[in-house]
Amino acid sequence: xEHTGRSYTIKVWRQKNAQAQGxxxxxxxxxxxxxxxxxxxxxxxxxxLLQKGEDPIAFDHDCREGICGMCSLFINGRAHGPLTxxxxxxxxxxxENNETIFIEPWRxxxxxxxxxxxxxxxxxxxxxxxGGYVTVRTGSAPDANExxxxxxxxxxxxxxxxxxxxxxxxxxxxxxxAMLFVSAKVSQLALLPQGQSERKQxxxxxxxxxxAEGFGACTNTGACAAECPKQISLVNIARLNxxxxxxxxxxxxxxxYVPIK
Amino acid sequence: MNWFTRTLTSxxxxxxxxxxxxxxxxxFLVVHLxxxxxxxxxxxxxxxxxxxxxxxxxxxxxxxxxxxYAGILLHIIQGILLTLENGKARPVAYAYSKAGDTxxxxxxxxxxxxxxxxxxxxxxxxxxxGRMHFGEMPMVNxxxxxxxKDLYKITMEAFAQPIMVALYVLAMxxxxxxxxxxxxxxxxxxxxxxxxxxxxIETLGYVFAIVIPAAxxxxxxxxxxxxxx
Ligand code: SF4
Ligand code: FES
Numbered sequence: 001x002e003h004t005g006r007s008y009t010i011k012v013w014r015q016k017n018a019q020a021q022g023x024x025x026x027x028x029x030x031x032x033x034x035x036x037x038x039x040x041x042x043x044x045x046x047x048x049l050l051q052k053g054e055d056p057i058a059f060d061h062d063c064r065e066g067i068c069g070m071c072s073l074f075i076n077g078r079a080h081g082p083l084t085x086x087x088x089x090x091x092x093x094x095x096e097n098n099e100t101i102f103i104e105p106w107r108x109x110x111x112x113x114x115x116x117x118x119x120x121x122x123x124x125x126x127x128x129x130x131g132g133y134v135t136v137r138t139g140s141a142p143d144a145n146e147x148x149x150x151x152x153x154x155x156x157x158x159x160x161x162x163x164x165x166x167x168x169x170x171x172x173x174x175x176x177x178a179m180l181f182v183s184a185k186v187s188q189l190a191l192l193p194q195g196q197s198e199r200k201q202x203x204x205x206x207x208x209x210x211x212a213e214g215f216g217a218c219t220n221t222g223a224c225a226a227e228c229p230k231q232i233s234l235v236n237i238a239r240l241n242x243x244x245x246x247x248x249x250x251x252x253x254x255x256x257y258v259p260i261k
Numbered sequence: 262m263n264w265f266t267r268t269l270t271s272x273x274x275x276x277x278x279x280x281x282x283x284x285x286x287x288x289f290l291v292v293h294l295x296x297x298x299x300x301x302x303x304x305x306x307x308x309x310x311x312x313x314x315x316x317x318x319x320x321x322x323x324x325x326x327x328x329x330y331a332g333i334l335l336h337i338i339q340g341i342l343l344t345l346e347n348g349k350a351r352p353v354a355y356a357y358s359k360a361g362d363t364x365x366x367x368x369x370x371x372x373x374x375x376x377x378x379x380x381x382x383x384x385x386x387x388x389x390x391g392r393m394h395f396g397e398m399p400m401v402n403x404x405x406x407x408x409x410k411d412l413y414k415i416t417m418e419a420f421a422q423p424i425m426v427a428l429y430v431l432a433m434x435x436x437x438x439x440x441x442x443x444x445x446x447x448x449x450x451x452x453x454x455x456x457x458x459x460x461x462i463e464t465l466g467y468v469f470a471i472v473i474p475a476a477x478x479x480x481x482x483x484x485x486x487x488x489x490x
Contacts, residue, residue, distance in 0.1 A: 011356075013356075024356055074355060076357065076359065077355065077357045077358045077359030077360075077362075078359050078362060078363070102356060102357040104355055104356060104357070107351050107353050107354065107355055108350060108351055109349065109350050109351065109352055110350075172360075172363055174347070174351075174360060174364070174369050175347035175350055175351070176347075176350035176351040177272075177347070177350070179272075207271060207272070207273060208271065210272070211271055211272050214349070214350055215272075215350055216272075216346065216347035216349075216350035216351070217272035217273075217275055217276055217343055217346065217347055218272070218273075218276065218450075219276075219343070219347070219368065219371060219446070220368065220442070220445075220446040220449045220450065221363075221364035221365070221368040221369055221442075222363070222364055222365075222368065223360065223363040223364040226362075226363035226364065227363055234449065234454075235454055237449065238449050238452045238453070238454035239452065240273075240452075241273055241276075241277075241449070241450055241451065241452035242452030243452075244271075244273050245268075245273065245277065245451075245452065248264070248268040248274075253264070254263070254264045256262075256267065
């Protein structure tokens, strides 16, 4: 493997815990291969910190293959860095030798920092809990293709379902709006026959929970879709607007929604 | 609050109000512009003053104008509330942000552009609308003998001053950027997107955003050139 040994200046957000005051710290880093992934670069930096007896930088990651949505990081002013991939799929070849690299956590009121670069994204879980489910018949497994779904619809629903809940859309949005995420989750079910029974309640409740969590309102800047590693499209947001407004007009629910805590 | 007010104060509901009032104000721009073109007639203001008289006294127009004031106020109030709430959603700003890579400048600065337009509107309404409705106005006789307020004279005098023309043109630039994002954004908020029609709506929005403010801006420039010959 070619080993050119690049050097970087890493400027990273350090914060002891949720209550502590954080700040940007600077770490010089040498001998980094351009073939390394971004997270491997952080692993190396952390080993060096450990050897010096310092606290390693806390950051989220899990699959490291772009499918789980755990890795986050706002890198050089962009969610997941300069590419539209997840951070685990970003490599050091995307950065010039001697470049200064800023690494910050997702910034949003509903995503409070737990430590360093790790934020609490359970707000997304609560939004799903509010309505991102379908009622199914239990018992023996149904036959495949028992419910016929046109290929085009199945594809559209699948596109929406590919959202991995990473939160890059919120991080990238100037309003920290979660509309792309919520629209993907509402769309994947609204498009399919299995999602019809809770269709109206789903749109109403998920939006109400989203608002209660403190995410901003969508101003259609399009930054979310431009950063989404799964190419969730703005068409879903338009669909969510339709779903929500028509549900509000036609559903028989007049009760005030009690947010999940 | 009942289900209806709760809907209108939800994040999507607020955006609904912004889009509907925004589109309504777009239609007003067209009507206002048609009126302004009367200023260019070489009839020493006959057509313009007759038009101004009609717009301020005809009952149906007066009725619609209350809707217009309400629309402007709603758009401003909702805009302020949305901007404040959206700011609160990110209490800690990024130390380093390259927002320009993923969104247009206009889309990120609707609040700022709106403020510029509002300041212009406040001045513009005091200068013309306020004076027309509540202030001292010179009178003039129309060809049919009617004595009307001479808004034409006031307008001509205002735009004989270069500073007035400059401020007006500046406001129209802000309006153009505001519409560049706002027009298509309104349709997205209403959920009106479609493979067949969205490209047309977007093109129409860009044309509207450039042609309408440009046409507005040209009139004071021409007035200035005509009066300072
Ligand atoms: S919509 Fe895209 S950016 Fe947002 S959470 Fe889902 S995958 Fe991540
Ligand atoms: S670590 Fe799983 S998507 Fe990056």
